[in-house]
Amino acid sequence: MARTFGCARVVFNDYLRLRDECRAAGEKISDTEVQRRVVTLAKLTPEREWLGEVASVALVQACQDARRAYRNWFDSLAGVRKGRRIGHPRFRSKRGRQSVRLTRNGFALHGERLYLAKIGDVRVKWSRPLPAVPSSVTVVREPDGRFYVSFVVERQAVPLPACGHEVGIDVGLVSLAVTSDGEVIANPRFLRKRERRLAQAQRAVSRKQKGSANREKARHRVAVMHRNVRETRRDHAHKTALRLVRDNQAVYAEDIAVAGLARTRLAKSVHDAGWAQLLRLMEQKAAHYGRTFAKIGRFEPTSQVCSACGVKDGPKRPSVRQWACPACGTLHDRDVNAAKNILAAGRADRRNACGGDIRPGPALAVTGEAGTHRGAA
Ligand SMILES: [Zn+2]
Numbered sequence: 001m002a003r004t005f006g007c008a009r010v011v012f013n014d015y016l017r018l019r020d021e022c023r024a025a026g027e028k029i030s031d032t033e034v035q036r037r038v039v040t041l042a043k044l045t046p047e048r049e050w051l052g053e054v055a056s057v058a059l060v061q062a063c064q065d066a067r068r069a070y071r072n073w074f075d076s077l078a079g080v081r082k083g084r085r086i087g088h089p090r091f092r093s094k095r096g097r098q099s100v101r102l103t104r105n106g107f108a109l110h111g112e113r114l115y116l117a118k119i120g121d122v123r124v125k126w127s128r129p130l131p132a133v134p135s136s137v138t139v140v141r142e143p144d145g146r147f148y149v150s151f152v153v154e155r156q157a158v159p160l161p162a163c164g165h166e167v168g169i170d171v172g173l174v175s176l177a178v179t180s181d182g183e184v185i186a187n188p189r190f191l192r193k194r195e196r197r198l199a200q201a202q203r204a205v206s207r208k209q210k211g212s213a214n215r216e217k218a219r220h221r222v223a224v225m226h227r228n229v230r231e232t233r234r235d236h237a238h239k240t241a242l243r244l245v246r247d248n249q250a251v252y253a254e255d256i257a258v259a260g261l262a263r264t265r266l267a268k269s270v271h272d273a274g275w276a277q278l279l280r281l282m283e284q285k286a287a288h289y290g291r292t293f294a295k296i297g298r299f300e301p302t303s304q305v306c307s308a309c310g311v312k313d314g315p316k317r318p319s320v321r322q323w324a325c326p327a328c329g330t331l332h333d334r335d336v337n338a339a340k341n342i343l344a345a346g347r348a349d350r351r352n353a354c355g356g357d358i359r360p361g362p363a364l365a366v367t368g369e370a371g372t373h374r375g376a377a
Helices: 002-025 031-044 049-053 056-078 189-207 213-247 256-262 269-288 334-353 364-370
Strands: 098-103 107-110 113-116 120-123 136-141 147-152 166-171 177-179 250-254 292-296 322-324 331-333
Touching: 002 031, 002 049, 002 056, 002 098, 031 049, 031 056, 056 098, 113 136, 166 213, 166 334, 177 334, 189 213, 213 269, 250 269, 250 334, 269 292, 292 334, 331 334
Parallel strands: 166 250, 250 292
Antiparallel strands: 098 136, 107 113, 113 120, 136 147, 166 177, 322 331
16 A cells, blocks of 8 residues: 555656646646656656556546646636635645545455455445445545545435525634524534644644654654544534534525635634535535535625625624624624625525526515625626
């Protein structure tokens, strides 16, 4: 496995390097040609002949990954890609998480065992039965030394019975999210405690001498804690996403890139990561259960507009948790008001997309008056 990880990494990095060189030289080169040079031809050179020792599917998939990474960067530069600007794809490192992806001809299931090309049968501790025949498998080694396999399978959607409620959710400044119903979704308390301990352990690593056995031990401790934090957060996100999607016919949220714009200084990367994960899970679950999930696409000053009368009250400092609308006198909780505006904007977007064919919900009267994007569209 270590050898396969290594070869896939080298091919990925060679791909990026070759693309960069061609770009600098102004040379046009096809994807097939890049792949031919970094895999097929590279195997014939003495510096890269060991590429022949591992499954070639893994190398081809590494090329595909590199190609997608490069394309995303290019599209982002050209402004074709939506969302936050992304940088040049990062070269894969020997350290940290390692992964390879294998398609149909690179793996097989032998009863309880997983056969991997050029490696052989591997014992797997199954977390659940596979619902269908998988089309690809990804083998991952996490920095804590554990191996995981994940399969791509087709799944039948199971639509839930329709329900009349809709909700808007906003990234809370203190909590994970706040809904337009006024519900505060906090991160679990033990997650905060774990995050604090993780930060301590990370400082401990930097105090150890580079290359020493103690540093390696400390690094492993960090990796294990990281796994705990990651899995706790993911578990919480799964449960939250499922509950929101199950209890609402439609869920509207602010896009992560937009949210970043709105609170540049406050957007902590940890918080962003948690938020992005929650959005992704809601999107997947909504598709699976036949519910609607939509991100509001434009920049909306959701925390500045009164959700009751639509008056724009100007920017507010993060310390301002509550405010009263100067026009209609409504007392607002900052985050709940933002979530209400998101709900209104989401509904308006959807109505426009459907040509006004949506049955108005009970709170729709508010939408018309909220005017969060009057003049913005
Ligand atoms: Zn008002």
